[in-house]
Amino acid sequence: MQSFDFTVKNSRVLESYKVATFKGERYGCTLSLLFTIATLCLALYSSLISAEISMVEDKHLSAQQWLKKMQAAEGKENYRGTFVFMRGPISSTMSVVHRYQQGVEQERLKQLDGAMGEIIRTGTEVMCVFPDRKVVQIEQSPTSKSAASIFANFMPEQSEYDVSILGVDRMIERSCIKLGITAMDNDRYSYRLWLDQATGLLLKSTMLNAKGEELERFQYTQVEFPERIIDQELQAMNQGEVITHEVMPAIKAEISWPDKMMWEAGWTPKGYMKVNGAFKSGKNVMVFSDGLASYSVFVEALKNDAMPEGASQVGATIAYSHQKHYDEQQYNITVIGEIPAMTAMKIAESVQAVSAYKE
Amino acid sequence: MDKHLKESLSALMDEEANELELQRILSTEDKNEINACWTSYHLVRDVLRQSNSEIEHIDVSNVVSAALEADEQFDAPNISTENRRVESTAIKSRAVKSTSYNMRNLSALAASIAFIFAIFWQGEVNLPFEQQGPIVAGLNAEQGGFQEASISVRQPKMHDTMSVEHARQFNQYLLRHAEHSIRGTRSGLMPLARVASVNSVGI
Numbered sequence: 001m002q003s004f005d006f007t008v009k010n011s012r013v014l015e016s017y018k019v020a021t022f023k024g025e026r027y028g029c030t031l032s033l034l035f036t037i038a039t040l041c042l043a044l045y046s047s048l049i050s051a052e053i054s055m056v057e058d059k060h061l062s063a064q065q066w067l068k069k070m071q072a073a074e075g076k077e078n079y080r081g082t083f084v085f086m087r088g089p090i091s092s093t094m095s096v097v098h099r100y101q102q103g104v105e106q107e108r109l110k111q112l113d114g115a116m117g118e119i120i121r122t123g124t125e126v127m128c129v130f131p132d133r134k135v136v137q138i139e140q141s142p143t144s145k146s147a148a149s150i151f152a153n154f155m156p157e158q159s160e161y162d163v164s165i166l167g168v169d170r171m172i173e174r175s176c177i178k179l180g181i182t183a184m185d186n187d188r189y190s191y192r193l194w195l196d197q198a199t200g201l202l203l204k205s206t207m208l209n210a211k212g213e214e215l216e217r218f219q220y221t222q223v224e225f226p227e228r229i230i231d232q233e234l235q236a237m238n239q240g241e242v243i244t245h246e247v248m249p250a251i252k253a254e255i256s257w258p259d260k261m262m263w264e265a266g267w268t269p270k271g272y273m274k275v276n277g278a279f280k281s282g283k284n285v286m287v288f289s290d291g292l293a294s295y296s297v298f299v300e301a302l303k304n305d306a307m308p309e310g311a312s313q314v315g316a317t318i319a320y321s322h323q324k325h326y327d328e329q330q331y332n333i334t335v336i337g338e339i340p341a342m343t344a345m346k347i348a349e350s351v352q353a354v355s356a357y358k359e
Numbered sequence: 360m361d362k363h364l365k366e367s368l369s370a371l372m373d374e375e376a377n378e379l380e381l382q383r384i385l386s387t388e389d390k391n392e393i394n395a396c397w398t399s400y401h402l403v404r405d406v407l408r409q410s411n412s413e414i415e416h417i418d419v420s421n422v423v424s425a426a427l428e429a430d431e432q433f434d435a436p437n438i439s440t441e442n443r444r445v446e447s448t449a450i451k452s453r454a455v456k457s458t459s460y461n462m463r464n465l466s467a468l469a470a471s472i473a474f475i476f477a478i479f480w481q482g483e484v485n486l487p488f489e490q491q492g493p494i495v496a497g498l499n500a501e502q503g504g505f506q507e508a509s510i511s512v513r514q515p516k517m518h519d520t521m522s523v524e525h526a527r528q529f530n531q532y533l534l535r536h537a538e539h540s541i542r543g544t545r546s547g548l549m550p551l552a553r554v555a556s557v558n559s560v561g562i
Contacts, residue, residue, distance in 0.1 A: 085552045092556040096548060109555045119551050126538055218549060287539045296536040307528045310516030317553060319532050336532045345515040
């Protein structure tokens with residue numbers, strides 16, 4: 001009996017143990033479930049809090065910080081969209097696909113009006129595919145990489161521009177921050193920028209002259225931010241059977257160009273900085289920027305096909321060509337950039353030959 | 360323009376015009392003349408207050424120096440060259456401070472400056488500033504101690520139209536310029552969009 005009792009007792013103990021174990025498992029399951037839910041809630045809550053903080057931070061960004069955010073978005077966001085680009089009376093509709101992957105920017109611009117032309121960019125390499133299936137590629141100049149690193153942290157100075165937040169607006173169903181960048185003198189243009197509040201991407205911009213006339217307008221009509229962009233989207237559609245493929249030199253330096261001949265701009269508008277720091281002899285191109293606008297100065301031996309002297313303008317871009325006689329040789333100086341014609345002329349006419357480059 | 364009308368305009372500018380003066384201005388038929396005078400008065404006021412950035416850069420020191428040089432040939436042998444260099448931004452104050460000038464030199468200086476401003480008043484600086492060229496000023500003659508100045512305003516020569524070849528050359532420079540501007544700038548897509556928008560002409 002004892003044994004029975006013992007067995008019964010034991011079996012009861014066993015039962016109660018099993019029940020307890022079962023209950024314990026249940027409690028364990030419940031606890032782990034509760035713990036999981038709590039963790040998820042906490043994660044959700046913290047993400048909401050961080051999103052809210054980010055929104056609050058965004059609301060308190062200064063105009064300069066918005067410019068930095070815009071620059072980061074232009075390079076490091078994946079986006080595709082359609083935009084209208086107007087330069088004076090010329091209007092074009094284009095599509096863009098931009099990808100940032102493994103530290104490399106890739107971009108494809110496609111003309112949607114008239115004959116189809118495309119521009120493919122990988123990093124700083126640019127390839128233009130023209131409607132006649134002519135491919136033009138720009139030779140990489142040593143200035144572009146050094147210029148890029150200097151440009152990266154070069155902010156427009158408050159003494160040259162009045163940079164301010166003009167308010168909140170709405171473009172293509174997205175909330176935007178509108179920035180006003182007003183030139184403080186006549187050597188640069190003014191801008192109005194509409195930045196996507198969520199990403200910082202530039203959704204619309206206008207460039208205005210001193211009289212407030214609009215010289216250039218860029219405006220998205222549709223944009224999306226996909227997580228992933230496949231390689232095919234970045235390939236030229238128009239390339240097909242390429243008729244001609246030419247590599248355009250960054251500067252048409254004459255072979256007989258004296259090796260150590262150097263030129264300099266005698267006058268630089270206030271606030272502009274020479275950004276091609278690694279400038280070497282024989283490559284007579286100079287690039288200047290004030291943090292927003294930039295212009296390039298080319299000095300070349302005069303050829304028959306040189307641009308006619310004077311100013312040629314398309315929208316906000318001016319190209320001023322000036323011929324100069326130096327040391328029994330005729331040179332052509334071309335200033336091109338988004339600057340007023342008067343400023344371009346003064347720069348071009350101030351360019352002069354200086355002493356040879358010293359190693 | 361009638362002297363009284365000018366006075367009325369001046370009073371209006373100073374917010375001191377009475378009803379009669381206002382009516383005189385409003386009833387004048389030649390509105391262009393009034394506009395020109397109104398613009399000139401504003402320009403002069405800006406210059407005197409040194410708040411006109413459009414003409415701040417104009418350097419008249421060479422003109423004034425040349426005027427003094429020319430005048431010196433007659434009767435101002437003791438004035439140093441350094442004293443004669445008058446910077447455009449400080450021209451009035453320094454002219455006043457230069458007490459060593461004799462009256463004739465001061466007259467010549469005043470005449471030169473007055474002449475230059477008179478040229479502006481006649482409307483040349485009413486052009487949009489972007490279309491103006493650098494001011495090239497020079498004195499070329501003198502008679503009886505007073506200077507006769509010539510001044511020319513040079514504007515950038517603008518090509519209103521471009522031939523296909525000209526447009527291609529423009530595009531080539533545009534492409535090279537874009538190559539320098541694409542990375543790291545705040546221009547975003549703009550440099551390439553500018554190139555793409557001229558695709559119809561080609562390169």
